[in-house]
Amino acid sequence: DAGITQSPRHKVTETGTPVTLRCHQTENHRYMYWYRQDPGHGLRLIHYSYGVKDTDKGEVSDGYSVSRSKTEDFLLTLESATSSQTSVYFCAISAFSGNPGELFFGEGSRLTVL
Amino acid sequence: DQQVKQNSPSLSVQEGRISILNCDYTNSMFDYFLWYKKYPAEGPTFLISISSIKDKNEDGRFTVFLNKSAKHLSLHIVPSQPGDSAVYFCAATAYGQNFVFGPGTRLSVLP
Numbered sequence: 001d002a003g004i005t006q007s008p009r010h011k012v013t014e015t016g017t018p019v020t021l022r023c024h025q026t027e028n029h030r031y032m033y034w035y036r037q038d039p040g041h042g043l044r045l046i047h048y049s050y051g052v053k054d055t056d057k058g059e060v061s062d063g064y065s066v067s068r069s070k071t072e073d074f075l076l077t078l079e080s081a082t083s084s085q086t087s088v089y090f091c092a093i094s095a096f097s098g099n100p101g102e103l104f105f106g107e108g109s110r111l112t113v114l
Numbered sequence: 115d116q117q118v119k120q121n122s123p124s125l126s127v128q129e130g131r132i133s134i135l136n137c138d139y140t141n142s143m144f145d146y147f148l149w150y151k152k153y154p155a156e157g158p159t160f161l162i163s164i165s166s167i168k169d170k171n172e173d174g175r176f177t178v179f180l181n182k183s184a185k186h187l188s189l190h191i192v193p194s195q196p197g198d199s200a201v202y203f204c205a206a207t208a209y210g211q212n213f214v215f216g217p218g219t220r221l222s223v224l225p
Binding site: 031033035041050090092103104105107 | 118123150156158160163205210211215216217
């Protein structure tokens with residue numbers, strides 16, 4: 001199993017509060033991703049990173065920010081959580097190095113915004 | 115507008131029979147396609163993939179077919195087993211950087 005740890009695994013918070021989800025990898029993979037999973041939408045990319053301090057937006061990036069100060073850590077921050085951000089969030093990593101590779105996913109973080 | 119579509123939200127098959135899951139895409143720049151399997155309360159796991167230069171890839175009970183002209187791929191599972199019951203996601207990528215996922219198909223294999 002790929003060494004990916006997400007924390008927290010479950011969180012309940014209130015509207016307007018900041019939330020940070022952490023993804024930690026031990027594989028030294030270059031690419032890291034944050035997806036959210038919602039019924040009927042599958043997995044949608046929020047942000048991704050292709051190296052330390054190098055990040056880019058995905059298709060549903062509004063309301064989210066990310067940071068990657070170390071290869072092994074990729075943080076997803078909701079500056080002011082809203083009920084529409086209630087979802088299951090998955091971190092993924094990829095060893096892309098010129099050839100398409102597969103994504104390895106963490107176990108997910110379930111966030112409920114009341 | 116979804117670039118990767120899985121038009122069947124669910125599928126039920128009898129144990130031992132063939133399961134066929136379908137996926138359509140719109141972006142002609144996609145050059146690599148993958149299938150992921152997801153059990154409840156777990157992260158998706160990689161199942162099988164295919165490059166756009168191929169039209170078939172087989173791994174045990176799982177075979178993926180790609181029809182580039184139709185922008186269509188399918189996953190065949192033969193024979194289907196109860197443990198195959200899960201949500202299956204089709205994914206596509208261009209140059210291996212961003213991975214775009216379909217909405218998923220829930221497969222139920224009935225004993």
